Amino acid sequence: MKDTYLNFVNSPFGARLAHSIGLPKPEVLRRYRADQPEFDGLVAIGAGREPHLLDALAGVIARSGFTSVAHESAGLWIPLAARHALMTGRFEPADAGPHGRLAALIFDASGIEDSSQLDSLFAFFHDTLRSLGKCGRIVVLGRPPEACASPRQWTAQRALEGLTRSLGKEARRGITANLVYVAQGAEDEAEATLRFFLSPRSAYVSGQAVRIGAHGHADPDATAGAGAVAASGTTTLNWSQPLAGKRAVVTGAARGIGAAIANALAAEGAHVIGIDIPSAREALETTIRPLAGTALAFDIAAPETPAQIAAALDELGVDIVVHNAGITKDKTIARMTEAAWHSVIDINLSAQERLDEALLAAGTLRDGGRIVCVSSISGIAGNLGQTNYAASKAGVIGRVQSMAAQLAARRITINAVAPGFIETQMTAKIPLAIREAGRRMNSMSQGGQPADVAQTIAWLAHPGCAGITGQVVRVCGQSLIGA
Known part of the structure; x- marks a missing residue:
């Protein structure tokens, strides 16, 4: 579905009109886009007191292909960059990326242990934010507050969430701001997340706080080659x-978001097994066939379906299960039918509960x-x-939170x-006024x-x-909404 307003105000005439009347x-x-560089441009690095994550960050920057400059708060960055053979220098307000702007701002706040030390964040973002270009990236790194050694450190690390979310709302221009809490010992597990938040793949993800734990069970099958080791000693x-050799199940895969998920996983190398209801078989096969995947027509609501799916996946098993299938039947609860x-x-x-129970019990979802x-x-x-819909989707969150510890014994994440x-x-059917409100009531205004x-x-x-x-x-x- 097209956003007519977005397209208009970004046309030559529409842009002039929007500017003249303040739209x-x-x-x-x-x-x-596969045909464009994923990482490109100049990154400004800042840090608080005794940063713990700069060394891991330097490896990510080196492997991604960014160039970097060090803000005065990140004095340790220059020698680290030299060790990783990075082109770097000191930040100056006139520093420019490919369009005269910085591509990203990254601040290592992991060593901040007291609220008084938050001043270094002010200094960094006060100096650099205006140099960040359109669709730029802001990433703040910290330690999980609940793992902090003292109430003061917990307090200071928790403050990073308010700062990051506010930066996302202030920056606008397609800029995202996200916070990554890295547990002690998990430094070498942060790269995939940093690459995601620094790349165009995270264009519509902003204001999030993600925790990376020190589980130490990175998948050995994902190596580029047997025994391949980076300079830091990590695989x-x-x-x-990254998903080469993996098998991924996607429910509700015939169209819309499900079809996009199937395409994204296949592009990463996975063999996709798409599942949808029998009446959508033709659309499902149209989606899955070009991906060289497998199409399975099942009604996931039927009580016999979980066992049938587990049997259909045979002894090869699966590595990834994406629960995407869903419906809406909207009415106020006083007017809603019991069937709806x-x-x-x-x-x-x-x-979702029934399918996961079947796949886990049969060992179909691999460790x-x-x-x-x-x-x-x-x-x-x-x-x-x-x-009904909100209850179901809140229940999904409950599943995730309750099952994480249980699945950890099998090294399965949820x-x-x-x-x-x-x-x-689905959203195209929403009345125009409500649809426009849904589009505009976010930091991206779309x-x-x-x-x-x-x-x-x-x-x-x-x-x-x-x-x-x-x-x-x-x-x-x-x-x-729901911030």
Whole structure:
């Protein structure tokens, strides 16, 4: 579905009109394209007191291909950059990327232990934010507050969330701002997440705080070659085809967000097994056939389906399960029928429980696997006329949070994405006024695309994300609802 207003105000005539009468002008977001460089430009590095993550960050910058400059707060960056053979220098306000602007701002706040030390964040972003270009990236690094040694350190690290979310709302121009909490000992597990947040793949993900734990079970099958080791001593992941050799199940894969997920996982090298209802068989095969995947027509709400799916996946098993299938039947609860309530809860939530139980009991989902569930911003904030849908999507979040520790024994991660307003056939049916409100009430002032959800799921399915589990990541352009 097209956003007519976005297209108009970014046309030559529309841009002039918007400027002359003061209309808001949403930025055309830079999204991932296989024919364009994923990482390009100049990155400014800042740091607080005794930063712990600069060495790991230097390796990421070196392997991604960015060039860097050090703000005066990051005095340790220059020698680290030299060790990693990085081109670097000192930050000056006139520093320019390919369009006269910086591509990203990264601040290592991991060593901040007291609220008085937050001043270094002010100094860095005060000096650099105006040099950040359109669709630039802001990433703040910290330590998980709940793992801090003292109340003062917990307090200071928790303050990073308010700062980061505010930066996302202040920066505009398609800029995203995200916070990555890296647990002690998990420094070498942060690369996949840093690459995601620094790349065009995260174009509609902003204002999020992601925790990376020190699980130490990165997937050995993801190596670029037997025994491949980076300079830091960590296993080298295959960044071009990280899911090569993996098998991924995607429910509701016939069209829309499900089809985008199937395409994103296949592009990363996975063999995709798409599942949808029998009446959507033709659309499902149209989606899956070009991906050289497998199409399975099943009604996931039927009680016999989980066992049938487990049997159909045979002895090869699967590595990734994406629970995308879902429906809406909107009415206020006083006018809602019992059938409408039951069907939404059953398809959106209970079917996920039954399918996971079957796959786990049969050993079909292999150890070290990934489960990614599609929740919704409605499950976080609620929504008028969606008590059934919001309950189901909040329940999905409950599944993720409750199952993470249980699945850790098998090195399986479980996470959820919570989309906001995404341009799909479903949202095209929303009345115009409500549709426009959904599009504009976020920091990007526009709706997201199915590919935005798909790329976020591909990141959570990545072999390098073994330390991320039990979390919910909103794909909502930093929605003003449910913040």
